[in-house]
Amino acid sequence: MLKGRAFKFGDSISTDHITPGRLAHLRSNLPELAKHVLEDADPTFASKVKAGDFIVASSNFGLGSSREHAPLVIKMAGVSAILAKSVARIFFRNAINLGLPVLICDTDKIDDGDELEVELAAGTVNDITNGNQLTFSQIPEVMLHILDEGGLIPYIKKYGDFRL
Amino acid sequence: MGKTLAEKILSQKSGSDARAGDIVIASVDLVFAQDTTGPLTVRQFQTSRFERLANPQKTVLFLDHAAPSPNQGLSTDHMLLRHFAQQTGCLISDIGNGVCHQIVAESLAKPGDVIIGADSHTVTAGGLGAFATGMGSTDIAIAFGLGKSWFRVPESIKVVVSGNFPDGVYAKDLILYLIGQIGADGATYKALEFSGDSVNTMSMSQRLTIANMTVEAGAKAGLFAADKTTQDYLASQGRDNHYQPVFPDVDASYEQTINIKVPNLEPMVSKPHTVDNTAPVRELKGTKIQQVFIGTCTNGRREDLAVAASILQGKKCHPETRLIIAPASRQVLLAAIKAGYIQSLIEAGGVILPPGCGACLGLHQGVLGDGESCLSTANRNFKGRMGNPEAFIYLGSPATAAATAISGEITDPREVM
Ligand code: SF4
Numbered sequence: 230m231l232k233g234r235a236f237k238f239g240d241s242i243s244t245d246h247i248t249p250g251r252l253a254h255l256r257s258n259l260p261e262l263a264k265h266v267l268e269d270a271d272p273t274f275a276s277k278v279k280a281g282d283f284i285v286a287s288s289n290f291g292l293g294s295s296r297e298h299a300p301l302v303i304k305m306a307g308v309s310a311i312l313a314k315s316v317a318r319i320f321f322r323n324a325i326n327l328g329l330p331v332l333i334c335d336t337d338k339i340d341d342g343d344e345l346e347v348e349l350a351a352g353t354v355n356d357i358t359n360g361n362q363l364t365f366s367q368i369p370e371v372m373l374h375i376l377d378e379g380g381l382i383p384y385i386k387k388y389g390d391f392r393l
Numbered sequence: 394m395g396k397t398l399a400e401k402i403l404s405q406k407s408g409s410d411a412r413a414g415d416i417v418i419a420s421v422d423l424v425f426a427q428d429t430t431g432p433l434t435v436r437q438f439q440t441s442r443f444e445r446l447a448n449p450q451k452t453v454l455f456l457d458h459a460a461p462s463p464n465q466g467l468s469t470d471h472m473l474l475r476h477f478a479q480q481t482g483c484l485i486s487d488i489g490n491g492v493c494h495q496i497v498a499e500s501l502a503k504p505g506d507v508i509i510g511a512d513s514h515t516v517t518a519g520g521l522g523a524f525a526t527g528m529g530s531t532d533i534a535i536a537f538g539l540g541k542s543w544f545r546v547p548e549s550i551k552v553v554v555s556g557n558f559p560d561g562v563y564a565k566d567l568i569l570y571l572i573g574q575i576g577a578d579g580a581t582y583k584a585l586e587f588s589g590d591s592v593n594t595m596s597m598s599q600r601l602t603i604a605n606m607t608v609e610a611g612a613k614a615g616l617f618a619a620d621k622t623t624q625d626y627l628a629s630q631g632r633d634n635h636y637q638p639v640f641p642d643v644d645a646s647y648e649q650t651i652n653i654k655v656p657n658l659e660p661m662v663s664k665p666h667t668v669d670n671t672a673p674v675r676e677l678k679g680t681k682i683q684q685v686f687i688g689t690c691t692n693g694r695r696e697d698l699a700v701a702a703s704i705l706q707g708k709k710c711h712p713e714t715r716l717i718i719a720p721a722s723r724q725v726l727l728a729a730i731k732a733g734y735i736q737s738l739i740e741a742g743g744v745i746l747p748p749g750c751g752a753c754l755g756l757h758q759g760v761l762g763d764g765e766s767c768l769s770t771a772n773r774n775f776k777g778r779m780g781n782p783e784a785f786i787y788l789g790s791p792a793t794a795a796a797t798a799i800s801g802e803i804t805d806p807r808e809v810m
Contacts, residue, residue, distance in 0.1 A: 249782070
């Protein structure tokens with residue numbers, strides 16, 4: 230079970246909000262890049278987020294560039310899962326490849342700062358603060374297997390190939 | 394039931410009966426990364442303990458986003474990529490060659506190919522009839538090693554485009570209009586397949602502009618079936634144009650059909666800070682612009698520079714507006730020099746950047762100041778995109794950009810043509 234606080238974000242948080250292009254020179258210095266995570270959406274996020282916390286966004290989270298540094302710095306910040314109403318395609322795939330769960334559910338029912346518990350296997354989110362229980366939609370099986378192994382690299386190391 | 398173009402290509406390359414919603418494993422005809430996603434790709438490839446590339450001649454690293462490098466960090470990344478190419482025998486396109494998607498179109502993509510790149514605008518090659526899509530560094534690293542990847546076969550939306558373009562209206566206006574209609578997530582996980590009599594008369598450059606921006610509606614691919622224009626383009630590039638033609642079936646099943654009548658369109662812009670925040674140019678009249686940027690994988694081709702040069706020839710940029718131009722490739726730059734476009738643009742006050750991404754992503758060469766506004770021919774206007782979250786980016790066609798450079802405020806190109 231994952232446990233942590235909700236950090237709410239609105240619609241259309243792009244990869245430029247998460248890791249702006251102007252910081253591209255830090256992409257081979259990840260600890261430094263991670264200090265700026267989501268800087269252009271909420272400059273205080275990096276200093277407030279704690280291990281286990283959740284990003285709770287609205288629609289089309291992660292749209293824009295294919296830069297995998299976006300989910301990577303979110304993971305490095307300690308975020309245990311991203312909850313959103315919808316997520317852009319490349320970002321979704323990148324997050325799963327890094328072993329970072331992305332859960333599609335009705336995030337309108339969650340407020341900023343709520344304490345959440347997520348049961349990945351059961352597909353449920355419990356909002357401890359307001360008592361709501363939400364279910365999230367299943368992801369394709371191939372992605373579940375990648376997530377189970379902790380990401381695409383450990384998955385390929387184990388199986389040597391994709392398995393459908 | 395017949396198949397869409399996306400289903401056809403993925404069936405061929407996976408050796409299966411691929412239908413929308415299926416997950417397939419398909420071989421890739423080209424896999425690439427660029428200088429801001431490549432270093433992580435290389436590291437993930439090394440961590441995966443692959444001993445060699447599956448297909449060195451189908452693997453490319455492009456140094457285009459920071460070209461030439463503006464600082465130590467990026468220079469070191471460039472060294473890493475050059476070294477990896479030497480070690481593995483993959484192809485490298487060094488600084489000055491141009492933007493990855495333009496080089497892919499000019500020299501590498503074929504109709505019916507499956508192409509993946511660590512860059513979201515990989516969809517551009519859909520203009521040539523390739524199923525091309527962007528992925529992240531880890532997926533690309535694994536494809537470097539395996540020569541294949543997994544794909545969810547997308548549902549397709551059919552976009553039927555009919556009629557002739559009115560004066561002053563271009564492919565860019567069409568795709569901005571479409572994105573404004575369906576929204577930035579209107580085609581998420583789907584393919585947009587373009588057809589109709591208007592498509593038949595579109596140049597390759599226009600098709601590439603449209604395919605390039607399909608990702609701004611969330612699309613996984615933007616596809617144009619190959620035709621005579623495609624063949625002529627390949628021939629004009631001195632390319633072998635022997636390929637297996639792939640067409641959608643007449644009884645293919647589309648999730649939705651969208652009809653666009655081109656004669657009803659007018660010049661469009663996207664307003665800050667989202668691409669789907671579109672409006673006709675005339676509604677923005679009077680908006681002061683400090684920088685005009687013409688270039689990128691969307692609109693940095695010869696045809697685009699020709700349009701801009703024809704408007705700017707013999708005129709001067711507004712004294713409070715600077716004009717920056719980045720040709721999409723070395724080939725484009727050479728052709729534009731030969732045709733005299735570069736001379737006209739420089740005489741009008743323009744600054745020419747080396748072929749590459751230029752000012753597009755805020756790394757170097759054209760970063761905006763606090764509170765400044767830019768009219769750009771690029772594909773994205775997200776907050777912070779051009780290096781400053783306190784700046785404002787409007788997107789438009791090269792004609793709108795040129796007209797705006799002259800008057801210093803957003804201007805409908807039909808007023809100056
Ligand atoms: S020109 Fe802009 S959009 Fe195109 S690849 Fe370069 S940075 Fe990306």
